[in-house]
Amino acid sequence: MSLQEALHKLASFRTNNTRDSQETFEKGLIVLRSAGPKTLGEEGWAFLEQLMLASVDVGRLDIADQCLKQLNDKFPVSPRVDVLRGILMEATQSSSTVLAYYDELLRINPSNAAIWKRRISVLRRLGKVEKAVEDLNEYLDTFYTDVEGWLELADIHSSCNQYTHALQALSHALLLTPQNPFTFLQFAETAYSSGDIPLALKMFLVVIDMNEGEDEDAIPMGISVRAWWGTKLCTRQLVVSSASHTSHSHTPVAKNIKLIDELATERVLTAYSGEQGIQARNLVSNWMSGR
Known part of the structure; x- marks a missing residue:
């Protein structure tokens, strides 16, 4: 070359x-x-x-x-x-040496956002999760508009199964990037993991609405496939017994849940109707029918 x-x-x-x-x-x-x-x-x-x-x-x-x-x-x-x-x-020295270096830089210039984030990443790699969360919260008090910081905080909480705290962090990210469907998708999946199925369904549908420019007859692609899958996972549970799913956020179950379930089934199967997905279509169809 x-x-x-x-x-x-x-x-x-x-x-x-x-x-x-x-x-x-x-x-x-x-x-x-x-x-x-x-x-x-x-x-x-x-x-x-x-x-x-x-x-x-x-x-x-x-x-x-x-x-x-x-x-x-x-x-x-x-x-x-x-x-x-x-x-x-970080690649050549001990973690204690690296942290001491970052501490000294922050003492000289506490507003160095990049150093804050490097230090937090080192703490997380060392398994010092509580300290990483403490520092990240302190960092976000100053740099509130750092969306990546809120997503990092949500990821740390999710990795510790602290889904309520993760959703709180993601709420800030949603306020800062209301036009980003990927943030809404992460919120929906975190709500699903927390067991708040009605809230998860609501947010999966928001993701789908944000991609409303997609032709209704077109094969779902990319983030839309993931959102429709999430919708189907939610409706499959809510159709069987909506009363058994308590929403910690007090999100009501959609009255037309069966229609949403049917639409989600059709959209997911359509996503596997192309040449590349046809082999998996039977597996998906069997899962849909409970076989």
Whole structure:
């Protein structure tokens, strides 16, 4: 591959926020050995950061260290370089050393959001869940609009089967991104896991409504398939005995639950009517009929 082709591919990865670490590393080496970042102008520094992260991912810490040194020479007092140094330390140093490094950076600059998030990720990997939750709550008190932070908090609570707390965190994410169907889907699936089937059904239907531009006769794709599956899982239980499913959120069961169940059945089966899904259609059909 030529130098220009490698540069174009790497630029495309940055534009699309793609982190294909192995390919990034291979193409980055071509650039590093053929031209060097200084010949690329301002784009060279973004390239070095990209290559450094990919190098850490694939275990080439020597290349990562080389990239970091060049970035540090250019930006000796940079919070962004501090974060990159921390990422490399996570791969080479003890967790206690890394946490001490992050603590010192936060003492100097408590508003460094990236350092907060790196520190929380280290705590979570160490299994210090309570401390991770404590720090994440403190972080979100300052950076309330960080949707990823709320999703991380919800994920931590869900991993501990604390679904009520997870739903509370997801509620904040919904307020911040009311146009994102994936957040609603996560809320619906968490509500289902918590046992609040009426609430889960309501939110699965919201996801479907958010994709209302989809042709009614078209085969459901992507997130719509997952939402229809969730709807079917809910209606299958509610049709049998809606009275036995207590909603902690006091969400009422839809009066037309049988019609929703029939529609969900049709939509799920339609999703498996294409060439790629036809082999699984019989299995899905048998499950639908309880066989």
